[in-house]
Amino acid sequence: MKTLKIFLAIGISFVLIHCDTKKDPLSDFEANLLCTSFAICNGETPAKTGIIGDSWTDLLFGYPFVETLRPQLENRFQYKFVGATLGGKTLQQVVSQGLQYQVIDQGGADMKVVILSLGGNDIQANLSEYIGNIDAVQAQRFATIKANLKQMIITGNAYKISRFGGPPLKWIIHGYDYPNPFMAPVISGSDEGCKTKFDRVGLVLSDPAAFTSTQLDSFNNLLVDITREEPNLIYVDLRNTLGGKPSSRAEFMLDCIHANNLGYTLLADKFARAIYPITNVGF
Template identity: 80%
Template sequence: MKKIKYTLLLGILTFLIHCDTKKEYLEDISTHFLCYTYAICNGETPAKTGIIGDSWADILLGYPLVETLRPQLENRFQYKFVGATLGGKTLQQVVNQGLQFQVIDQGGADMKVIILSLGGNDIQDNLSEYIGKIDTVQAQRFATIKANLKQLVITGNAYKISKFGGAPIKWIIHGYDYPNPFMPPVIPGSDEGCKTKFDRVGLVVPDAAAFTATQLDAFNNLLVDVSREEPSFIYVDLRNTLGGKPFSRAEFMLDCIHANNLGYSLLADKLARLIYPITNVGF
């Protein structure tokens, strides 16, 4: 979650540029980036399952810094996704950019399900705004998240039906598992849910673990509410997979908000089991 600095990506690109200066090589990199992260691809890629997500789905362009949910589901459970995933992506950005339409265009008439990994960055961004008004800011952000989720589903289904016909898409969203605010940040810029970031921006909370756990529970409850109001919106609960509450165990965490490889393998196992009856993929 939270915006991931692209230091690693820039290093890779710099290395590749110096190794091969051919224009078509750089064009291949650009094409891959646009297709993988924004579903802007050269033509339709028929697929039954799409995915739109943040760093829980993909930290950095599929680069194996850590195997997040998207590569776990692709490599271990035979999912063939089309989608738009990149660390730092917010739900607000998805709606503003119309990524739901681009994913549907890419997948085509075969698209039946879109998996969502979104909302965490919308909650965690600009923590200083919470100072002195935690309840007010959280209520405002949750209201915006709810409105954006409903807009995503309603406009996405209307677009799919008008263009391809058939049944509405089923939108599956997972709630996140509990952060561990006491973990040190490993990925630059990913420390939004860390106590060190709270202290640095002046956000004083009596108990960092209780604060993050309460936020996480409230977000999951919000997803339940949306699922009751939108028939094609399906919520799956991943809480307590990594040992919480009130916070996930350090041996399963990369930093305060991201799991490590072992942690994501546990999350992917649970997610795959929960969504199998809907997607009929993976087991």
């Protein structure tokens, strides 16, 4: 977290240096950060597409450290988002904070779709709990993810219809591509999904790649199961974009679980094509 703050400070300095000194750049930066990362905006910001996501959509407070899915979709496929994207965000936090309501407020009556990039941090948190009890802990976490995801969609759509009328929103969620547990972390302390983290917490694995790829497959299967119960949820499979099972190729990876710029370019291409029939944006 300390290193994260350093990067944030660098990002703020970059903004201050390159902006119009007649304005209040710090206030502008804070307002943009609150709106894009925490869904706290001054009034509504109408858009047809919402987004709620973790570090696969915004790795570092909007700072262009890596062009993740959100900036890829905005810059290359003409998406205009309202939403809340922030590295480290969990599905549990989204539901607890009611971020779905805030994103709907921002999007307004014309918003039709919300893109979701969530669940990975819920699985990776407190890895030491898996020691000696992998199957049971994973089953419990998957059950919680399923309950939270369905609650977010059901309550979000009820709120949208109550406030703006019209049909329910479509919610698009992607599964992640395979991690590469043998990659080194780029930011100290951000080594979730890395063999180094498994070793440090005492989670002894004979084959870390088999563990992470099997867990990743199970998560994707869970999302497919949820779509059978929730008709307004649409799932996009991004597996095998960065090289395939059991581990994504190092040349496409920034660290254990995040792609680099080239990797996110490939992921965004696949994702944008998959969701075009729903969003009608980008091609």
